Amino acid sequence: MKIFVFEYATAVNDKNFIIEGRAMRNLMIYGLKKEGINTSAINNNSHHLYEKILKNVYNSDNTILIAPNYELLEISNFLNRHDIFNKVLISPIDSLNKTLNKFSLYKELKGRISMPKTTKFPNLTDFPVIIKPIYGTGCESIYVFKDNECYERFVKSGKQKFNENFIVQEFIDGIHTSVCLFAGKEVYPVSLNGQYINFDKVKVSYDGGVVPFQAKENIKSNIKSKIFEYSKLACMHLDLKGYIGIDFVIDTKNEKFI
Numbered sequence: 001m002k003i004f005v006f007e008y009a010t011a012v013n014d015k016n017f018i019i020e021g022r023a024m025r026n027l028m029i030y031g032l033k034k035e036g037i038n039t040s041a042i043n044n045n046s047h048h049l050y051e052k053i054l055k056n057v058y059n060s061d062n063t064i065l066i067a068p069n070y071e072l073l074e075i076s077n078f079l080n081r082h083d084i085f086n087k088v089l090i091s092p093i094d095s096l097n098k099t100l101n102k103f104s105l106y107k108e109l110k111g112r113i114s115m116p117k118t119t120k121f122p123n124l125t126d127f128p129v130i131i132k133p134i135y136g137t138g139c140e141s142i143y144v145f146k147d148n149e150c151y152e153r154f155v156k157s158g159k160q161k162f163n164e165n166f167i168v169q170e171f172i173d174g175i176h177t178s179v180c181l182f183a184g185k186e187v188y189p190v191s192l193n194g195q196y197i198n199f200d201k202v203k204v205s206y207d208g209g210v211v212p213f214q215a216k217e218n219i220k221s222n223i224k225s226k227i228f229e230y231s232k233l234a235c236m237h238l239d240l241k242g243y244i245g246i247d248f249v250i251d252t253k254n255e256k257f258i
Helices: 008-012 018-034 049-058 069-081 093-100 102-109 148-157 221-238
Strands: 002-007 038-040 062-066 118-120 129-133 142-145 166-170 174-183 187-200 203-210 242-251
Touching: 002 008, 002 018, 002 049, 008 018, 018 038, 018 062, 018 174, 018 187, 018 203, 018 242, 049 069, 062 069, 062 242, 069 093, 093 102, 093 221, 102 118, 102 166, 102 221, 142 148, 174 221, 187 221, 221 242
Parallel strands: 002 038, 002 062
Antiparallel strands: 118 166, 129 142, 129 166, 142 203, 174 187, 174 242, 187 203
């Protein structure tokens, strides 16, 4: 058997995410090879990318895709036009669409897993808050405000305009992590990973991650188990398939996670 493992950042040489992406891809390839399964991949070459993806899919028995939501949806639509979805372990397009809209995703999962209070902009009441676009990845256009004075001062600067396309969330100060899962007929958490999130005054940026998690902070084993449980519940409820990543924040008291 031969499996094509595609990881987006490694394939297109995205310098912002390639280290973390390569670690996720290599973790998957290592596990497959331990089971005696041959693998193929695309390295640092975005030239004619979709044609190369298609060729590898055709030449493999099965395919695992690892990519951000938007890119994954585009690749899914491309492969769907070639009628080879039966060779690709990937979420249904309807399931992928559910993950794109952060507010819809919040409403979908609210009450099922622990999540911060989330409303549509401009509902600013309880500070500190974090404001983020409904659509977007990689900490794009995300800002945190400790109080109303800080928020008003930033708005007057004109650096960013907020509108109905943003959400407002309760800010959780804690340890930033993510969970990688492999979802088919069953859902298996693969690793708990660390994320480097930078807070420069009010601007939030993503500075990469570590796979698996290696942190000085002590995360209780029951918290890690609960995070794995929540990630499985989210995957099953949304009918996600393939290689999945879900972000979590564990508060500094090791008691609350989202």
